[in-house]
Amino acid sequence: MKSIAELVSIALLSGLLASCASEQRTTVNSDRIVTNPIDLNYRFQPNEESRREAADPVLEYFKGYYYMFASKSGGYWRSEDLAKWEYIPCTTIPTMEDYAPTILVYGDTLYFTASSGNTRIYKNAHPEKDTWEEVDTKFEYPQHDPAFFKDDDGRVYLYWGCSDVDPIMGVEVDPKDGFRAIGEPKALIHHSCDKYGWEVPGKNNEESRQGWNEGPCVLKHNGRYYLQYAAPGTQYRIYGDGNYVGDNPLGPFEYVEDNPFSFKPSGFIGGAGHGHTFKDKYGNYWHVASMTISVRHWFERRLGLFPVVVSDKYGMYALTTFADYPFCIPDRKVDFEKGDINMGWNLLSYKKKVAASSSLEGYGPELANDEQVETWWAAQTGNKGEWLQIDLGEPMDVKAIQVNFADHNFNIHAPHGPVVYQYYIEGSVDGNKWTRLVDEEKNQQDAPHKLHTLATPAKMQYLKICNSKDMEGSFSLFDLRIFGQGDGKVPVAVTGFQATRDENDKRIYRFVWDSQEDVTGYILRWGTQKEKLTHSMVVYDNQYEARYFNRDSEYYFSIIAFNENGVGAGDF
Template identity: 40%
Template sequence: MNKIILLLAATLFFTWADAQQRTYCNPINVDYGYCPIPNFVTKGKHRATADPVITYFKDKYYLFSTNQWGYWHSSDMADWTFVPRKFLRPEHKVYDELCAPSLSYVNDTLLVVGSTHGKDFPIWMSTNPQVDNWKELVHKFEAGAWDPQIFWDKDTDEVYLYYGSSNMYPLYGVKLNRKTFQPEGEPVPVVALNDDEHGWERFGEYNDNTFLQPFTEGAFMTKYNGKYYLQYGAPGTEFSVYADGVYVSDKPLGPFTYQDFNPFSYKPGGFARGAGHGATYQDAKGSYWHVSTSVISVKNNFERRIGIWPAGFDKDDIMYSNTAYGDYPTYLPSESKAHTGLLSFTGWMLLNYNKPVQVSSTLGGFQPNFAVDEDIKTYWSAKTANKGEYLITDLGEISTINAIQINYADQDVTFMGKPETTTGHKYILYTSDDGKKWKVLIDKSKNTKDVPHDYIELKTSVKARYLKLENIQMPTGKFAISGLRIFGKGNGEKPGTVQDFVPLRAEPKKKGERRNVWFKWQQEPNADGYVIYFGKSPDKLYGSIMVYGKNEYYFSGLDRSDAYYFRIEAFNNNGIGPLSEIKESK
């Protein structure tokens, strides 16, 4: 009897703990500033940032990224508070205010420095960065580094700088004097691309473009179990295949060895695509995360957002991140949920992929179904930003709804840089069972926050078939939506096991392009899409590719010389189907 009571108590506790646990959804919802560079907005003004870095410092998470005229802090990785601050001095005549910044700490002091090719930028320091309380640690940083990262080795109390952004030169590392923070000795080349061997390092939207050499950038160092993990981005920030790889060494300046399981951060498919030029950090409970750049690249190649992915090291010290279903609702740090693998995913599925849409008006070719096609590059726009413009999404059946993500697009916006004030996104979200009688689900008609990727986790799930997003007011521009994404569970069947999954690849020692593989499979009738997993060991299929609406995928990201293993699963609004058998490609 006592055992039954204890089991019941444990069950109730974990149910309560799970109910209290919060979630997030990529791209993360922060008040991204607008591109401040005039020659980057000739095709339309737009929000933009990239090259993010997060660190946990004095019980807060701090987030810096490119050209935001400030930074954010958070206590939970869900709600972020912006601190306005321009780090660029008037004498620095460059258009980048703080490009690809380094963010790190030494003991009780947070350090920040931006990219520069000169030698007159300062290193800034603060012991209380929750407010604009920064001083110069170094007045003129002689390294003159682009895409810098200052790394403090706690074990040795030594400081190093890693940097570089080029399609001609490698990444470099140099030791810094512990007292002056200026370089000691000559920089050492530490990582260079080898795209002849590594398919994922090739230039192009899908590693398929050869008119330009690929870029490497975004050096970032993490130390784990006495080893140094030097991370780098490739092949270009404007591509869906933008990814991070890693080299490993026993010494901070190498020599470094390519980790077999690369890229370790990769997301070429889905809504929030791209997972390159990022940073790895630990949360308050010691679990690892990887923050990186997500791609839009519509109004300018450098139109980008931020994504956060669960990450870690396996029993063999292999570094990885989990991007499968990484733009669906994901659990934030918690003691009641495992952090790795699919256990970080809530299991809430996308309910309205390519489902019917009704709208109040349509501007030109910005068609209604672009709001539900799972492509952040396309969007629907109403003709105006007037109160009463609306979008209705039909789930096809009464479904259980757990969360909603509203992704606004930039159409005819007027801002550049960071506005001092904003009216915020004001809207009302309704539900209906029949499309005629409507109930208010979320009322943000008085909202004053800027929420370009607003994510709302419902405290209690609701059931409905239709949802109506009604505009009240926009901060700027027309009422435009790149993704109204409804998450929960439908009432039908999950897909079955995918049949006839075949990876087609050139055989070893024969003519053919072994960096490429063509996946083919039998269409699963109940599937909305598929996730393909890949890796160089059957028990380490850390890479993933999300594919919607097709039964083939041409993947150009393999390492030429090695064997690979693959498997696939189908998903729909009701859940995820069984994994297929593992297929080997030698």
């Protein structure tokens, strides 16, 4: 039986995480340790109910920086390392408020466009400054959810599609002639809900209508073109990205049986669709995608970053199993296929005993550690002194704390300045004597999903977060998530596992297994290749129904239990 930490140690010995390994043996370099959702200054929207939003991301490496754009953000971000992000407000692109941006690196210039009936394209050779200029555009086809792709030979293509009826389209364009279309657009991907369950809309793919195929993106690897698309709708946890593959940038394309390649229907925050796959400066593949909250509004969303394997043998797949646990951004070329970059820290806080200074009805403290971003605790006020406390049950090694603020009863709309929380987090062994672990009382950063890593693990049973600034609305938390290492036993192997396919609809599987005591949950894995199960789902019960399978594909499954002490026995 191996804990998460032991599994990661094996990977470290093989050199996969050499850069993180030395830091784990001494002190943690928090600069490169992150988790999902990405901690950004998500903007409150200009109208409707007060809420933050960012989605439909695109990311490219340009002149030493990663530039990331996302819908409805009022600007964009840049980073040197994919870990720390600088926000650049933008007023020189009039279409900045349009959905689904795309960018193109062409020569020494970055180009931008977004969803609109009439394509408008902007350029900037120095995007660290808000000095964008409009291009005299000759592209004449109306499009939504556009995506640029530049091939190795310098030829450029534009793809688009956002509909529950129309297909994903593509055409070659000439950037030297105002992005004039070369030839006629081609229909590349059509809807196939009857064959592919993951394209069916609904929280559990249960609705009897077509989903939305949208958000294309193209990646070229070893001479083959991967045309990505999202389905079935951004408001669902089952929102993911699939692939068709071909030998030409405009097809024909063939469906990849192991779809969707980017999929995260479970965990603290779900969703991994309408994204963009890119290479970092070391040659590692990543996928940045939309994650959903969708409570205050369907488009209440966040961004997630996932490592990606592109294998000639096993195809393309994003690693999402522990994508909302702390992981390390590598500073070199690594092999994601042989291991992941998870820090090996377990979740200690799930459904532990909680207390609070106060609570609004329907927003009790038990919602602050239920691993559901769709629910949250809210104090009765936003006054200084409101607090939430979690009792881990016994002293445990605490290594990181993720604070996820819920902005309850805020009345903030764009344009606005930074929305700053100020607080501190204390720990205690006995509930009487407290040690300050995190001090954000002078914080000036808008950081609603901040991960605090401790330079030295703290042996604590009680953790308390305290508000230290009077603010509007309520001091509130989607979840206060505590990571580290328990001192108990990891779970034993799961028994009694059964996978049953629905006789009338082969897109549906039902799973049951024997429940265990002292487990946090179970990791159900599946795939169309027996030796490589590329998908995973975290389940907290001992039964589960899924409707997102391909009608005509055969599947293989495994299941394993985990808790605060590690991952149990089984095929992980």
